[in-house]
Every structure is written in structure tokens, then in C-alpha cells.
Amino acid sequence: MSQFWKPGTEKPRILDDEEGGVLFLSSSFSSSASGYGFANIEKQRQRLPVYKYRTAILYLVETHATTIIVGETGSGKTTQIPQYLKEAGWADGGRVIACTQPRRLAVQAVASRVAEEMSVKLGEEVGYTIRFEDITDADATRIKFLTDGVLLREMMDDPLLTKYSVIMVDEAHERSISTDILLGLLKKIQRRRPELRLIISSATIEARSMSDFFRSSKKHQGLESEDLGPSMEPAILSVEGRGFNVQIHYVEEPVQDYVQASVSTVLLINDQEPAGDILVFLTGQDDIDAVVKMLTEETQNSRKNSSGLIVLPLYSGLSRSEQDLIFSPTPRGKRKVVISTNIAETSLTLEGIVYVVDSGFSKQRFYNPISDIENLVVAPISKASARQRAGRAGRIRPGKCYRLYTEEYFMNEMSAEGIPEIQRSNLVDCVIQLKALGIDNILGFDWPASPSPEAMIRALEVLYSLGVLDNDAKLTSPVGFQVAEIPLEPMISKMILASSELGCSEEAITIAAVLSIQSIWFSGRGVQKQLDEAKLRFAAAEGDHVTFLNIYKGFLHSGKSSQWCHKNFINYHAMKKVMEIREQLRRITLRLGIVLKSSEGDMQVVRKAVTAGFFANACRLEPFSHNGMYKTIRGSQEVYIHPSSVLFRVNPKWVVYHSVVSTDRQYMRNVITIDPSWLTEAAPHFYQQQRQNPM
Ligand code: ADP
Ligand code: MG
Numbered sequence: 063m064s065q066f067w068k069p070g071t072e073k074p075r076i077l078d079d080e081e082g083g084v085l086f087l088s089s090s091f092s093s094s095a096s097g098y099g100f101a102n103i104e105k106q107r108q109r110l111p112v113y114k115y116r117t118a119i120l121y122l123v124e125t126h127a128t129t130i131i132v133g134e135t136g137s138g139k140t141t142q143i144p145q146y147l148k149e150a151g152w153a154d155g156g157r158v159i160a161c162t163q164p165r166r167l168a169v170q171a172v173a174s175r176v177a178e179e180m181s182v183k184l185g186e187e188v189g190y191t192i193r194f195e196d197i198t199d200a201d202a203t204r205i206k207f208l209t210d211g212v213l214l215r216e217m218m219d220d221p222l223l224t225k226y227s228v229i230m231v232d233e234a235h236e237r238s239i240s241t242d243i244l245l246g247l248l249k250k251i252q253r254r255r256p257e258l259r260l261i262i263s264s265a266t267i268e269a270r271s272m273s274d275f276f277r278s279s280k281k282h283q284g285l286e287s288e289d290l291g292p293s294m295e296p297a298i299l300s301v302e303g304r305g306f307n308v309q310i311h312y313v314e315e316p317v318q319d320y321v322q323a324s325v326s327t328v329l330l331i332n333d334q335e336p337a338g339d340i341l342v343f344l345t346g347q348d349d350i351d352a353v354v355k356m357l358t359e360e361t362q363n364s365r366k367n368s369s370g371l372i373v374l375p376l377y378s379g380l381s382r383s384e385q386d387l388i389f390s391p392t393p394r395g396k397r398k399v400v401i402s403t404n405i406a407e408t409s410l411t412l413e414g415i416v417y418v419v420d421s422g423f424s425k426q427r428f429y430n431p432i433s434d435i436e437n438l439v440v441a442p443i444s445k446a447s448a449r450q451r452a453g454r455a456g457r458i459r460p461g462k463c464y465r466l467y468t469e470e471y472f473m474n475e476m477s478a479e480g481i482p483e484i485q486r487s488n489l490v491d492c493v494i495q496l497k498a499l500g501i502d503n504i505l506g507f508d509w510p511a512s513p514s515p516e517a518m519i520r521a522l523e524v525l526y527s528l529g530v531l532d533n534d535a536k537l538t539s540p541v542g543f544q545v546a547e548i549p550l551e552p553m554i555s556k557m558i559l560a561s562s563e564l565g566c567s568e569e570a571i572t573i574a575a576v577l578s579i580q581s582i583w584f585s586g587r588g589v590q591k592q593l594d595e596a597k598l599r600f601a602a603a604e605g606d607h608v609t610f611l612n613i614y615k616g617f618l619h620s621g622k623s624s625q626w627c628h629k630n631f632i633n634y635h636a637m638k639k640v641m642e643i644r645e646q647l648r649r650i651t652l653r654l655g656i657v658l659k660s661s662e663g664d665m666q667v668v669r670k671a672v673t674a675g676f677f678a679n680a681c682r683l684e685p686f687s688h689n690g691m692y693k694t695i696r697g698s699q700e701v702y703i704h705p706s707s708v709l710f711r712v713n714p715k716w717v718v719y720h721s722v723v724s725t726d727r728q729y730m731r732n733v734i735t736i737d738p739s740w741l742t743e744a745a746p747h748f749y750q751q752q753r754q755n756p757m
Contacts, residue, residue: 103179107145110138112301119143119299120150123228123259126297127252128276131263133301135450136411136457139263140172140232141179144205147228152259153204157227162210164238166192167378168409171385173197173207193549194578194643210240214247215549218498222251228259233409234272235264235446237482242510243492247499249276249508256291265408266446273298275510306456308418312469320421321349323466325356327419328399331464332368338416338461339398341406343451345425345440350375350401351585357399370395376402376410379580381635388412407450411457418455420448422467426480428724429488431516433697434678436488437724444480448472482511489513489521490552494530497537498546524678527748528556544654548647550574557675558651560744561668566661569611569668571651575644576610577720577732582640583706584631596631601708604665605717605734607672609708614640670744673736676718677745681730682738683715692717692730695741695749704729 107113112133122129133139140161147159163169173190182188189198190207198206208216210231217223229248234241248260262272273296317323324342331340344350357373376388392398392414400412404424424443429436443451448465455461465472484492492513496504505518525531530542530552537543541559548555554574561570576582583593600616602608613630617637620626627634648658661667673680681692681701690713692701701722703710707730709717716738719730742749 103181107138107142107179110142111303112138112142115299115301116142116146120146122297122299123147123152123261125292127256127258127292127294128260128262128273128296130272130276130296130298131261131301132266132298133263134303134305135265135408135453137301137303139301140168141176143230143261143263144207145176145180148205152227156225158203158225159205159228159230160213160223160226161205161207161230161232162213162241162244163207163409164210164233164236164241165378165405165409166209167380167385167405168233169207169209170382171389171410175389176205176207194639194646210238210244214240214244214495217247218546221499222255223258224255226258228261230261230263232263233265234262235266235408237480237484237511239483239487239492242482242484243495245275245510246508247501256294259292265450272296272510305453306458306460308452308456308460309462310452311462311464312472313466314468316468316471317466320344320423320466321352321356324353324401324419324421325360327464327466328353328357328371329360329368331417331419331462332371332397335417335462337397338459339392339400339412339414340417340419341412341415341454342399342401342419342421343407343424344401344403344421345423346403347375347377347379347580347585349421350377350403353401357401370397372396372398374398374400376400376406378403378405379636404447406454407447412454413458415454415457416459416461418451418461418463420451420463420465422448422465422471422476426486427483428486429517431514431520433694433699434520435694435697435699435701435722435728437722437728439724442476444478445472445476446479448476484509484511484513487513487517489517490524493518493521493525494537494542494546494552497531497535498543502536523748525552527678527745528552528675530556540654547654548650550578550647553675553678554578555675557671558647558656560674561671562651562656562659564661564667564671564674565659566664566667566671567651567656567658568660570671571644571647571658572614572640573607573610573668573672574647575640576614578643579636579639581706582610582613582633582636584627584633589631593631597708599630602665603712603735604669605709605714606707606732607734608665608668611668613637669734669736670740672734673718673740674744676720677741677748679719679730680736680738680741681717681719683713683717687713699728701728701730703733704731706731707733709733709735 119131131139144159144161153159169190169192173188174184177184177188180188185197186199186202188205189203191198191212192209193212223229231241231244252258252260276296324344328340328342342353344353354373354375357371361368361371361373372392374387388400398414400406406412422442423440426439426441427436428439452463455463493504496507501507505515522531522535529538530545532538537546544559545552545555548558554577558567558570558574561567600609600612602612613632617626624634627637651658678696680695682695684691684693690702693699694701703713704723714735716736717733718736720732722728722730
């Protein structure tokens with residue numbers, strides 16, 4: 063454990079071994095190398111902390127149904143354990159070792175690293191699957207990295223996940239909504255398939271509560287299996303890290319603008335501190351791009367020192383070549399500055415980091431079942447996250463962490479731990495997935511952390527109105543099953559199904575593809591004016607969804623030209639991704655028997671299809687509102703059209719939105735105009751019920 067705790071602050075928690083099944087292993091468990099691979103890579107592998115535990119891990123996995131492995135970020139859990147398992151024969155006989163991650167980018171990065179370490183081509187022996195991207199070979203792939211969401215989807219075709227011998231649920235401390243659902247389901251599967259081995263791994267885990275969660279499965283099992291099979295008692299293994307001391311610096315006064323403060327802190331480090339790369343934690347593409355731009359300008363203006371800076375962004379949605387830059391070694395005499403989201407907190411280890419700048423914020427989902435709005439909010443991180451972030455500076459030698467908040471704030475105001483995502487999410491997606499897996503009693507489901515009954519009721523209500531669930535809360539046929547089958551948010555899937563009847567499915571799958579990626583616009587501050595001008599070229603009076611159709615048409619017309627994208631401030635990579643996703647949706651809809659048809663320019667039916675999916679997100683402009691204030695029909699919440707929307711400042715009377723983000727206000731992203739009579743048409747129950755409740 064790194065020793066960056068300043069005297070007087072809370073001590074790091076240390077796992078203790080009072081309870082049965084908890085195991086600590088010393089370094090005496092070393093083992094011989096596997097005997098293949100290039101010598102230098104092999105040496106690197108042996109230097110990782112987890113290597114000393116190789117035999118121990120294999121022993122525990124052999125003898126226990128569930129093994130919980132706790133180890134500091136960078137100790138080699140994700141890249142090494144699947145390889146050890148394979149070397150020990152867990153992938154023999156056509157079986158597959160799975161390792162899940164909450165983040166898509168992490169899946170891609172670790173898979174390519176492991177393929178490189180094993181000197182195999184990515185997509186053969188080592189592969190990965192994320193939504194809309196399957197780089198595996200059904201016959202050849204033995205180690206498969208995938209998002210926990212994708213593994214959940216695989217259960218629809220193969221409920222017992224029979225092809226996997228070991229499933230490693232990685233980054234369990236993140237407590238993503240899919241991880242929690244997965245843990246509950248894996249526990250069920252284990253009862254039916256005792257030969258399946260689970261590894262739950264993470265950087266900091268409440269190992270005890272995780273082990274309690276898995277231990278209780280014994281009760282349900284009825285009879286205790288003597289000698290036969292693995293012990294149902296979960297084992298816990300703690301990998302001793304080798305972190306270096308990290309000195310913590312706090313700001314004396316709260317900072318007003320963490321973007322500006324990050325930039326000046328990086329420049330300060332660069333001026334005053336010896337060589338070593340810098341990692342800056344911000345929240346998302348917007349603030350990251352802003353800092354990258356400001357620092358890049360600084361280096362170009364070349365104030366004496368800053369010309370040696372290599373400034374790189376790190377967030378999901380980067381292309382492969384951009385990702386590669388992050389991991390490539392820093393050239394001599396240069397200093398790398400990586401500006402990252404939470405992903406570098408534990409999911410990815412960057413070598414060479416000596417300085418960390420922590421903004422104290424991350425982007426988090428928050429759902430309020432009363433207002434029924436799910437928000438993406440820039441919110442304060444927990445102390446546990448702050449410690450993880452600081453720890454990133456102590457990987458290769460003693461480092462420094464600059465916290466852009468006061469010590470007083472850290473000590474007295476930051477919460478100790480984050481809240482599991484399932485307790486702050488809209489559950490529509492989660493409910494439909496469980497229903498599709500035949501889990502009917504969702505409130506009675508064995509959750510690692512229970513979701514709120516209010517959120518559950520809201521989700522059931524929406525799904526009922528979407529026609530996905532019937533009066534007995536069972537999936538309807540065919541709509542319910544079809545919506546579950548399409549790997550999109552249920553509201554988007556419903557829009558596609560409705561479009562089939564309305565005769566605009568070609569348009570609907572294009573819209574669905576665009577809504578599935580973050581943004582198709584080129585981003586970055588300072589280009590706002592040109593960007594707005596470019597948007598005007600495509601802007602449709604009906605709103606953003608129709609604007610997307612115009613852009614898609616223009617892109618096709620240009621022969622999918624990157625120059626055309628550049629000229630119009632459209633992100634070429636994003637458009638290529640849209641094409642790929644659209645093609646997959648085309649195949650899925652054909653499989654579901656949906657006939658693809660274009661409305662040939664009739665945008666009314668397109669808007670009706672959007673309404674059929676998104677009626678729950680309907681809003682009305684407040685009468686006499688001078689500042690564009692809308693209220694949601696359902697929860698009577700104040701919302702505004704996001705400045706990125708083509709309807710910003712246009713403020714039509716009735717709209718539906720795709721999602722809400724919060725900064726100073728709640729902003730609707732991706733907005734389209736509707737006729738209010740379509741709402742009762744699309745969801746009579748939903749809006750009838752509303753009328754009975756005084757709003
Ligand atoms: P953990 O999962 O315990 O956090 P990892 O297995 O991810 O650790 O990382 C082990 C080591 O492998 C680290 O030193 C890390 O820097 C290195 N590594 C991981 N991914 C890559 C990559 N894509 N390129 C280069 N090095 C990598
Ligand atoms: Mg890892």
C-alpha cells in the first residue's frame with residue numbers, strides 16, 4: 063500500500079483475516095515461468111506483483127468456486143491472471159476464459175496488451191467483444207475480454223454461459239450497474255454449474271461484503287457437496303503491491319474553475335519539478351478537450367519549458383491510434399501529460415506517471431425516481447477515488463499528487479465511498495434484461511446492493527406503457543422480446559419497432575445509430591462559432607434527430623469523405639462508427655422480421671416513431687417563459703434545451719428529448735418537436751394516469 067496518507071487523515075483500510083476462507087499468502091509461493099513468449103516481455107511479466115501469487119491463485123481457483131482477488135492498480139490482475147489460467151489448462155477442450163470490464167476502452171486496451179504479451183494476433187487466441195464490435199473467433203479464442211454488459215447479453219442465448227470455464231469479473235469495486243446484475247446472476251449460475259469458477263477482482267473492494275454475498279449461496283444449495291467439487295466458501299487473496307510514497311498537495315482556497323486550475327498546475331509542475339509524466343483527472347470529453355487545447359496552445363507559444371510537453375486526451379471513443387499514443391513510451395527530454403476521465407483511476411495503468419492532478423470531480427449518473435429524470439452530472443468523487451487517483455503517481459518512484467480542493471474539504475466533506483450505480487440509475491434497461499433472462503421477481507432478486515423500490519416501480523410503469531411488459535409484468539410477445547433482443551436502450555428499440563409500422567425504419571436505424579455514440583460533431587473550445595455555422599447547414603426545424611438524417615445523407619453523398627467531415631466540423635471517426643452500427647442494426651432488424659423502408663422525406667412519421675419510443679421524455683415550454691424553460695409532463699421538472707441542440711433558442715412548444723445532462727441547469731440533449739396528441743396515441747395508459755394525478 064502506498065503511504066501517501068498525511069498524518070492525521072484516515073488510515074488506509076487493511077483487510078484482516080479473522081474470517082474463515084480468508085487467505086493471505088506470502089511471497090514464498092513463487093513459480094516457474096511458463097516458458098514461452100519473448101524474453102523481455104516475459105521478464106516484465108515476472109516483475110509484476112501478481113506473479114509471486116501465480117501458484118496461489120491457481121490453487122485457489124482450483125479449489126474454490128469463487129476467489130476474490132484484491133490488488134493495487136497495475137499489479138497485473140487484468141493482464142496476467144487470464145494468462146495464468148490459460149497456462150494452467152482452464153482453456154483446454156474448447157473452453158474459454160472470460161474477463162469482464164465496466165469500460166469499453168479498457169476492454170480494447172487490455173485485450174491488445176495481452177495479445178501482444180502472448181505474441182498472438184488480436185482476435186484469434188485472445189479477443190474482445192464490446193457492443194457493436196466483436197473481435198473474437200468462435201473456434202480460436204481462448205481468452206476473451208468483454209464488457210460486463212456484453213456478458214449479460216450473452217446470457218440471453220446461453221443462460222448458463224456454458225462455454226466459459228472461468229469468469230473473472232474485474233474492477234468490481236466500481237460497482238457499475240452491469241457488474242452488480244452480473245454478480246447476482248453468476249451466483250445463480252454457480253448453483254446450476256458448480257464447475258464454473260468465478261474470480262472477483264478489484265483494486266479496493268469491501269472484500270468481506272463481497273465474500274458474504276457469495277457465501278450465502280450455500281444456504282440455497284441445500285446439500286453440502288463433500289470432497290466433490292470446489293469449496294463454496296469464497297477465498298480472498300490480497301496481492302501486496304509495491305506502490306511508492308505519494309506526497310499530497312492541497313490548494314489553500316477552493317478553486318473556481320478546475321479547468322483553468324488544471325492547466326496552471328500542469329504548467330507549474332512542468333516548470334518546477336524534475337522529469338516524470340503527468341496524469342490529470344477531469345470528467346469528460348468537453349473539459350478534457352478544453353484543457354488539451356489550452357495546453358497545446360501553451361506549448362506552441364513555447365514559453366521556455368512547455369515546448370517539451372506531449373499533451374494527450376484519454377476518454378472513451380478515441381480511435382485505436384490515439385489510444386496507442388497513450389501507452390507508447392515518452393521520448394527522452396519530453397514530458398507526457400495525459401488528460402483523462404476516471405478510466406485511468408483503476409481501469410488502465412499508465413507507465414511513467416509521477417505527478418497526478420486531481421480535479422476532485424467525475425461524471426456520474428444520477429436518477430431521481432420522483433422527478434423521473436436520469437442525469438449525467440459532474441459530481442464530487444469519494445475519498446476512495448481520491449486515494450486511487452493519488453496512487454497513480456507512485457507506480458515507478460515516489461510521486462506527487464496535486465488535489466484541486468482543500469484539505470479541509472477532503473477531510474470533512476468528501477464521502478468515504480461512492481454509491482453503487484444501481485442505486486442511482488434509471489432501471490428500465492436493467493428490468494428488461496432480467497425479464498428477458500426469465501427472472502420475474504425482480505425485487506426479490508439477490509442483489510449485491512438493492513435498488514430502490516420507487517425506481518423499480520417507475521421502470522415497470524414505463525415498460526408497461528412501452529408495451530414491453532403485460533399486466534402480469536411479463537415480457538410481451540413479440541414486442542417485449544424484440545425490444546430485449548435489440549442491443550440498445552429500450553426506448554430506442556421501441557422507436558425502431560414503431561418505425562416499422564410507420565414506414566420509416568431506414569430513418570429510425572440511422573437515428574438509433576447516431577444516438578448510440580457520444581457526439582458526431584467535432585469538439586473543442588474555440589471553434590464554437592464555426593461549429594454553429596456548420597450546424598446551420600444541416601439544421602432541421604423538426605429538431606436534432608432530423609438534422610442527423612441530413613448529415614447522414616450528406617456524408618453518403620460525399621462518398622463518405624473525411625474531407626467533407628472536416629469541412630463541416632463533423633467527426634469522421636464518429637461517422638464511420640455510425641455506419642458500422644447502422645449496418646449491424648440493419649442485420650438485427652432483418653432478423654427480427656422488420657422490413658426496412660424509407661419514408662421518402664416524410665418527417666412526420668419519423669417524429670411519430672421517435673415519440674413512440676420517447677413519450678416518457680415529453681416536455682412543454684412554460685407559457686410566458688422568457689428564458690426557454692420547459693417542464694417535463696411527467697414529473698413537472700424544469701429543463702432547458704441544451705446549447706448543442708439545433709432547437710436551442712428556437713424553443714418550440716412541445717418536444718421529446720433523448721437524455722438530460724446537468725451543469726448549472728438540467729439540459730435536454732437531442733430534442734425533437736412533437737404534436738401533443740401523439741403522446742396519448744403512443745401511450746394512452748401513461749398519460750391517462752398522469753391526468754389523474756394533479757401535476
Ligand atoms: P491491474 O489489472 O492489476 O491494474 P494490469 O494487468 O492492467 O494491472 O497491468 C499490469 C502492467 O501491464 C502494468 O504495469 C501496465 O502498465 C502494463 N500494461 C497494461 N496494459 C498495457 C498496454 N496496453 N500497454 C503497455 N503496458 C500495459
Ligand atoms: Mg485491471
